[in-house]
Amino acid sequence: MKHRKKAAAVMLASVMAMSALSGCSKAPGGTETSATAGAGTQSPGGESQAVSQDAPKEAVTLRMWGGVPAEAGPQKVCDNFNELYKDKGIQVEYERFVNDDTGNLKLETNLLSGTGVDLYMTYTTDVLVKRASGNMALDLSQLMERDGFELTNYFGSMAEAYYVDGKPYSIPTKLDKYGIVINKDMFDAAGIPVPTEWTFEEFREIAKTLTHGEGQDKVYGMFWNSQQDLTYLFQYLVAQTNGGDPMYLSETESSFQDPVVLKTVELLNNMMNVDMTSPTHTDSMTQKLSQEGMFLTGKSAMTVGPWIVRSIKDTATYPHDFTTAFAPYPVVEEGKRNYTQGGYGDHLCINPKSEHVEEAWEFAKWYATEGMLPVVEGGRVPASNTYDAEEVTKAFLSGAEDHMDSESTMAVLIAPADNYAVPSITNHAAEVKKVAVEELEKIFIGQQTVEEGMAAAKERADEILKQ
C-alpha cells in the first residue's frame, strides 16, 4: 500500500511534467492564446483579444508586424489610429521584426502556424509572391470590390504590377524612389552643381574630382555601401535602362552578359580598384564600413542609399553640419534613362488566418490613404495620391530643414513618376542573387576580370534557372 502511494505520487509528478511539456509543444501550432504567446509579446493585447471572443463589445486589438523600429514612426501611427478608432472598437498594436532572413522567418512561422499576426509588411516583391502563393497573404479582391476601393484610383496602373496571379494580395503603401546621396557642401566647394542628369562617365569624373587625401584622412568621392548588398548595382543602376528585372532577360535566362550590366560592373570595379575613388569591397567588408560612418562623417562625398535619411536627422548620434542633397542615379549613356528607378514598397498584407480580417482591412485602408504621415518623418514616402506633396515634403524634412536640400529632395525622392522599373520575375531569385554576389565579390577583390566573372555568373545562374 505504501508502495502504491509512492508510485501514485511519482505518476502525478510525471503527468504534471508532461503537461508542462505538451504546453510548450502547442505554442507554435495551437490555439489563439498560445499562438499569441508564440508571437513573443507579453503585452496585454493577447488577453483582451482572447476576451473579445466571449464579449464582442470589447475592443478588437489588431497585431501589426513591421520591420521599422516602433520609435521611427509606427508607434505614432498606431497611437493616432487608436485615438481615432477607440469608439469604433478597433485598436492596433505594433510589433517590430528585423527585416532580415531570420526576422522574416520568424514572421512567416507565425503566419503559417496561427493567428498571432493580423497585418504585416512585406518589403520585396519576391517575398510578396512567395507569401501570396503560400497562403500567407489574404486575397484582397473581394474586400476591394465590396468597398469600391480600387487600387488603381490611389496608386495608378503600376499597382497592378504587384498583383500575384492577377489578384491583389497587398496594398502598396510606400514609394521607393532612390538616388545618389550627395554632400552638397563638398560639391559647392568643388564648384560642381548638384546634377539632375548624368552618365556613368560624368559620374566617374566627378568622383575623381572629389577624392583627395591619403590613408586615414582620405575623402572618397563615392561610397558604394557594398558590404551591405552587392546587388544594389542591378537594382539602382541597371534598372534605369533595362527595367524592373535587371538580373533577368527572361524567366529562364539571366542578364549577366547584357552590355549595360557589364558596363555597370566595370564602373564599380574601376572606381574601387583603378581610380580609387571609392572604398574597395574588401575595405567595406573587413572594416565593416557603413553609410553613417562614411558619409555622415564626411569621409565620402556621395553614397548610394537615401534610407540613411533616418540617420541624417539623428544629429545627436551622427553630428554633422553639411547639407545633404540628392541626385538621380547616373545612367549608362546619354538618352538611356528609359525608366525611373523606383517602385512600390512596404506592401501591407493581411493574414488569411486572422480572426479580425474586417478590422484589419479597415486599418489597412486608413494606413495607406491617410495614416502614414508619422512614418514619412522617418523617410518613408507614401505611395497613395491622397497625400499632399507639399505636406509630405515638409514631414520628410522635418527636424532636418537645415541639413537637407528641399528642392532636390522633392525632385529625386518624392515627386511621383509614371515610368517606374517594376519587377515581374522572381524565378529562383535568392539563388540567382547569391551567384551574382559571389562572382561580383571575386571580381572586386581582383580574383578575376569583369569578363570572366560575369561569364561564370551567367553560366551558373542559367543552370539554376533551367531547373
Added chain:
Amino acid sequence: MKWKLSKQMKTDLVGYSFILPNILGVLLFTLFPMLFSLIISFTDWDYTQGFGNWNVVGVENFIRMWSDEWFTSSLINTLIFAVTVVPLTVFFALVLAVIIDKYCFAKLPIRLAFFMPYISNVVAVAIVWVMMYSPWGPVTQLVQAFGVENPPQWLGDPKWALAAIILMTIWSGVGYANMIYTSAIQGLPRDVYEAADIDGANEITKFFKLTVPFLSPTTFFLIITTFVTSFQVFAPIQIMTRGGPGTSTNVLVYYIYTSAFTFYKMGYASSMAWILFIILFVITIIQWRGQKKWVSY
C-alpha cells in the same frame, strides 16, 4: 478485475516514471524532428508552401546535390577545415599540457587562461577576431612588423579567409583539449617514469615512448569529438564571413542553413543534413576500427 503486478514490474514502473519526463522530451524534441527530417528529405518541400504541401521525389535530392557546386565546394571546405583543425588542436593541446605540467609555475592560472576562449561566447569571440583581422587590427600589424609589405586581407581574401577562421577555431579549442589532457596526465603512473629515469631515458624519449601511448585513449576521445564539432562549424562562419568571399568559407552546415532559410528548400536541406550525418557516422566507425592499431588501454 484487479491488476496483479509482480514486485519486479512495480519497481520497473517506478523507475520508468522517473525517466518519463526526459524520455518524452527526447521523443518530442529529438527523435520526432529527426524522423521528420528523414521523411522530408525525400520530398521537395518548400517552406513557404505550407505544411504538408509537398511532392515525394524519392532520392532525387540525394542525387542532385553531387552536381550542386555549392554543396560540393562546401563539403570540400568542411573537409579542409576538419583535417586541419583536428590534428593541430590535439597536437598543440598535448604539447601544452605536458609543458605546463612539467615546466610551469602557476599552472592553474595558465590553464584557466587557455580555457577562457572555450567558455566564452562564440559570437563575442568571433567579433573580437574580426577586429583582430581588420587592416588596422593586431594580426595585420604583427605581420607588417615582420616586414611583410602587403599583408593579406585575411577575411576579405578568398585564399586566407578559411585559414583565418581555422586559426581562430584552433585557438579557442586548444584550452578544452588541454584540460582533458591535463587531467589524464595527472593520472599517469609515476613508477613507470621513475623506471625510465633509472634506465636513462631523456625527456623526448619519455614523451614519445611513454606519455603519448599512455594518453592515446584521451587522444582518441578528443579526435572523435573535435571531428564531430568541426564538421558542425557554423557560428564563426555566420558572423565573420557569411560563407564569402565568393564561396571560400562556405561550409556544409552553413550551406544547409542557407538552403533551408534563404532558399526555403527544406526537403533539399534535410537530405544534405542526412548526408552530413552519414559522413560523420562513417568517419567515426572508421576511427573506431582504426583505434585498435594505436590506442592502448
